[in-house]
Amino acid sequence: MIELKAGNFTLPVMRLLGTDLDGLGEELAAKVEAGAGFFQHAPVVIDLSSLPEDSGEVPFPLLVGLMRGHGMIPVGVRGGNPAQHEAAAAMELAVLADPRRSQSRPRTVPRSVPPAATHTGPGRLLTHPIRSGQRVYARGGDLVVMAAVSSGAEILADGHIHVYAPLRGRALAGVKGDATARIFCRDLQAELVSVAGYYRISENIGADLRGRAVQVFLEGRELRMQTL
Amino acid sequence: MARIIVVTSGKGGVGKTTTSASIAMGLARRGHRTAVIDFDVGLRNLDLVMGCERRVVYDFVNVINQEANLNQALIRDKREDNLFILPASQTRDKEALTKEGVGRVLDELAQSFDYVVCDSPAGIEHGATMAMYYADDAIVVTNPEVSSVRDSDRMLGILASKSRRAERGDEPIREYLLLSRYSPERVARGEMLSVDDVKDILALDLLGVIPESQSVLSASNAGVPVILDEASDAGRAYADLVGRYLGEDLPHRFLEAQKKGLLSRLFGG
Numbered sequence: 450m451i452e453l454k455a456g457n458f459t460l461p462v463m464r465l466l467g468t469d470l471d472g473l474g475e476e477l478a479a480k481v482e483a484g485a486g487f488f489q490h491a492p493v494v495i496d497l498s499s500l501p502e503d504s505g506e507v508p509f510p511l512l513v514g515l516m517r518g519h520g521m522i523p524v525g526v527r528g529g530n531p532a533q534h535e536a537a538a539a540m541e542l543a544v545l546a547d548p549r550r551s552q553s554r555p556r557t558v559p560r561s562v563p564p565a566a567t568h569t570g571p572g573r574l575l576t577h578p579i580r581s582g583q584r585v586y587a588r589g590g591d592l593v594v595m596a597a598v599s600s601g602a603e604i605l606a607d608g609h610i611h612v613y614a615p616l617r618g619r620a621l622a623g624v625k626g627d628a629t630a631r632i633f634c635r636d637l638q639a640e641l642v643s644v645a646g647y648y649r650i651s652e653n654i655g656a657d658l659r660g661r662a663v664q665v666f667l668e669g670r671e672l673r674m675q676t677l
Numbered sequence: 678m679a680r681i682i683v684v685t686s687g688k689g690g691v692g693k694t695t696t697s698a699s700i701a702m703g704l705a706r707r708g709h710r711t712a713v714i715d716f717d718v719g720l721r722n723l724d725l726v727m728g729c730e731r732r733v734v735y736d737f738v739n740v741i742n743q744e745a746n747l748n749q750a751l752i753r754d755k756r757e758d759n760l761f762i763l764p765a766s767q768t769r770d771k772e773a774l775t776k777e778g779v780g781r782v783l784d785e786l787a788q789s790f791d792y793v794v795c796d797s798p799a800g801i802e803h804g805a806t807m808a809m810y811y812a813d814d815a816i817v818v819t820n821p822e823v824s825s826v827r828d829s830d831r832m833l834g835i836l837a838s839k840s841r842r843a844e845r846g847d848e849p850i851r852e853y854l855l856l857s858r859y860s861p862e863r864v865a866r867g868e869m870l871s872v873d874d875v876k877d878i879l880a881l882d883l884l885g886v887i888p889e890s891q892s893v894l895s896a897s898n899a900g901v902p903v904i905l906d907e908a909s910d911a912g913r914a915y916a917d918l919v920g921r922y923l924g925e926d927l928p929h930r931f932l933e934a935q936k937k938g939l940l941s942r943l944f945g946g
């Protein structure tokens with residue numbers, strides 16, 4: 450039925466220069482526009498070798514979401530360190546060998562990713578507000594927030610996210626690629642919601658959902674939002 | 678042991694110095710030995726609002742650098758024996774405030790005072806982080822505008838993580854919201870956020886609402902903390918606020934637009 454053979458392909462490479470993705474959306478839009486269709490459904494490799502040594506973790510879920518949103522198909526990473534490879538693999542990106550770097554530079558100890566709470570139990574419960582500029586990650590489980598998540602704040606979980614107060618910031622569930630993860634919130638005013646890298650920004654969230662109790666989940670490759 | 682209060686904000690010009698001066702004066706008048714420190718190194722102006730600018734010999738940085746001792750640098754208020762001002766230097770740069778040096782001065786003040794009020798510069802630069810680091814209580818001054826509220830939210834996040842209390846895992850800094858330059862008329866016209874809007878966004882205890890008032894400018898031009906102007910709305914609002922800080926249950930005033938009579942409407946009263 451099948452035959453396995455080696456093949457050579459030339460793929461576009463997107464070199465990542467920093468991990469702050471704030472302006473990336475616009476930059477991608479400009480590049481894609483300039484490429485006039487070239488990037489539509491194009492497999493793209495993410496090159497990590499130009500990232501500064503001390504740059505933090507790469508927000509792959511967001512990055513992959515952004516790239517998909519612009520019609521690219523991110524297929525793998527090149528360069529980078531083991532921690533980054535692990536994070537990339539979690540998003541089902543292949544780690545491609547880099548021929549130029551077989552003699553790799555001395556590896557720094559992989560920085561343990563997001564600073565806040567590491568957690569392995571059933572989930573993480575927060576009762577205080579998450580303020581603009583703060584970032585909370587529930588590793589390996591769900592995140593339950595009993596207070597408001599401010600605009601400019603970011604909450605992430607490997608599992609589900611529940612917010613029992615206004616959600617005004619960004620919420621990313623299933624950040625390691627769990628497509629069954631969901632976001633539940635009592636009052637949706639989010640700047641961005643994402644499940645397993647599929648995201649939607651506030652501009653694309655219908656007015657009928659704003660201020661309502663909503664759940665966000667993946668159905669196939671489509672992010673769905675429903676009132677509860 | 679003194680309680681250390683930082684008066685802080687994300688955005689500049691929202692009323693921190695005005696507030697620091699009035700709170701310090703209010704606490705002192707109620708019999709608490711109080712010191713107020715100007716952390717705005719390079720932009721001296723607490724001494725002007727307190728009306729002691731002509732009596733400055735040594736300043737905060739001199740004390741940090743051990744070029745003067747605290748007793749030499751503290752200026753006793755002429756109106757209130759319980760109140761002392763530690764002015765900022767106009768000439769040094771902000772890096773002069775070291776964590777170790779600030780800690781030493783605050784420790785020494787804490788021995789003999791009940792309250793130490795720290796007038797912070799705006800934002801999250803060095804001077805501001807030094808002013809908040811040792812705080813027990815934080816008063817976050819906010820104007821009823823979206824950008825000011827957003828910045829306050831950010832300050833609250835930083836307060837929760839970048840303080841001695843946070844680093845030691847002690848009980849967190851107590852946070853209070855002060856809404857300043859509030860104009861009920863402009864709120865009614867939809868030009869400003871209302872008290873409820875701001876409370877809703879920041880989810881914080883409201884310590885007080887200070888109305889926008891001409892008396893603030895006149896008072897600070899005269900070197901008088903506005904809390905001493907008992908005829909003015911702003912002065913009375915600050916007096917209430919001090920009472921609330923000390924645990925009194927006082928209703929918020931000056932939240933509604935004044936119904937103007939025909940005469941005052943005609944003559945713009």
Ligand SMILES: Nc1ncnc2c1ncn2[C@@H]1O[C@H](COP(=O)(O)OP(=O)(O)OP(=O)(O)O)[C@@H](O)[C@H]1O
Pocket residue numbers: 686688689690691692693694695696717797798799857858859887888889890891893894897911
């Ligand atoms: N309630 C008020 N009504 C009217 N004017 C006010 C009020 N509060 C403060 N002001 C005015 O606003 C200006 C800034 O006040 P102030 O110096 O207290 O702010 P600040 O937050 O300390 O500023 P900075 O960030 O520069 O240190 C001053 O001119 C002051 O007189």
Ligand SMILES: [Mg+2]
Pocket residue numbers: 693694695717722796797798
């Ligand atoms: Mg000031």
